Amino acid sequence: MITALRRRGLLAGSLALTAAFVLSACGSSEPSDKGKESAAGGSDLRTVKTAMGDVQVKKAPKRVVVLDTAELDSAITLGVKPVGATHAGTESGFLPYLPKDKVEGIKDVGEMMTPNLEAIAALQPDLILTSKIRHGDKYAELKKIAPTVMTETTGHPWKENFQLHADALGKTAEAKKAVADYDAHTKKVTKALGGKEKAAKTEVNVVRFVEGADIRIYGKRNYISTLLSDVGVGRPAITDKAKDGFSYDVSPEKIDLADADVVFHSTYGDPTKAKRKQTLDSALWKGMKAVENDKAFAVEDELWIQGIGYTAASKILDELQSHLTK
Known part of the structure; x- marks a missing residue:
């Protein structure tokens, strides 16, 4: 009998406690996002369409973490200093072309392909920017930390990606200025080359020596190719053979396929392991017209x-x- 009464007493207490919580929530001085939306006459959140579907983000994110170099460039371009960012390659540090004062104080949250999720969470971000091709496999974990805006890929669609970054950051006006400045700059370069017709007669190739891989002759579907296209320079026929438009890969024994009026070349990783010196010292490289004419840079x-x-x-x-x- 006493046990039954005790059970009924506990049940009654539980129901009273539940009711108290409900009443407390309804009358709380800390309203939910929906409450804030009603009180302010409008939401402090926006819907951004991403590669992973619609994502709700703040109108003006204050604590942004970026997980790739394109997203870091976008943020800096738009006047936003992220609280955290990954670094490219195996060495710590952000890309040196970025102004030091713009990256000073940004927390390094790991190498680009293996970001430190704990370090990201510790920064308490209100927005994470990256791409599906880089971190799609980590999306479920990232979105638990903060709203995560992903583009589909990186590189060639960088202009479209930039617009998504600007939308997520609430910086569309700044984006318009960046685009206008770029358009004016490309026209200036084209004019300096003697105009569109003259520029088109100069064929340009971009070669990349990559540690542990074949040498890449860049095609027409990558970041650098869009700049060359916007300036209006010509591209050799070899670029049309690039796999998926990205690159046509060759061994040092076929480097002469990269010949053009002008050749730009860069190196990723250890120069020796990337076969850079071996290639530049070869007769095939030295016999290219770009090299003979001092037009290899x-x-x-x-x-x-x-x-x-x-x-x-x-x-x-x-x-x-x-x-x-x-």
Whole structure:
């Protein structure tokens, strides 16, 4: 009998406690996001369409973490200093073309392909920017930390990706200015080359020596190719053989296939393991018309290949003009 009464008493207490929580939630001085939306007459969240579906993000994110070089370039271009970012390659540090004052104080959260999720969570971000091709397999974990905006891929669609980054960051006005500045810059370079017709008669190739891989002759579907296209220079026929438009890979014994009026070359990783010296010392390389005419130029891989954005593009365009007008 006593046990039954005790059970009924516990049940009654439980129901009373539940009711108290409900009433407390309804009358709380800390409203939910929906409450804030109602009280403010509008939501402080926006819907952004991403490669992973619609994502709700703050109108003005304050604590942003970026997980690739393109996203870091976008943020810097738009006047946003992330609280955290990954680094490219095996060595710590952000790409050197970025202004030091713009990256100073950003927390390094690991190598680009293996970001430290604990370090990211510790920064308490309100937005994470990356791409599906880089971190699609980590999306479930990342979105638990903060709203995560992913583009489908990186590289060639960098202009479209930039617009998504700007939308997520609430910086569409700044994006318009960046695009306008870029368009004006490309026209300036084209004019310096003697106009569209003259520029088109100069065929340009971009070669990348890669540690542990074949040498890449870049095709027409990658970041650097879009800059060359916007300036209006010609591209050799070999670029049409690039796999998926990205690159046509060759051994040092076939490097002469990269010949053009002008050749830009960069190196990723250890130069020896990338077969750079072996190739540049070869008779095939030295016999190329670009080399014989002093039109083969070494450029920084961190800028020309890894940068991927409008801040990188501005510096590349300056270098293009300088080299092509020599």
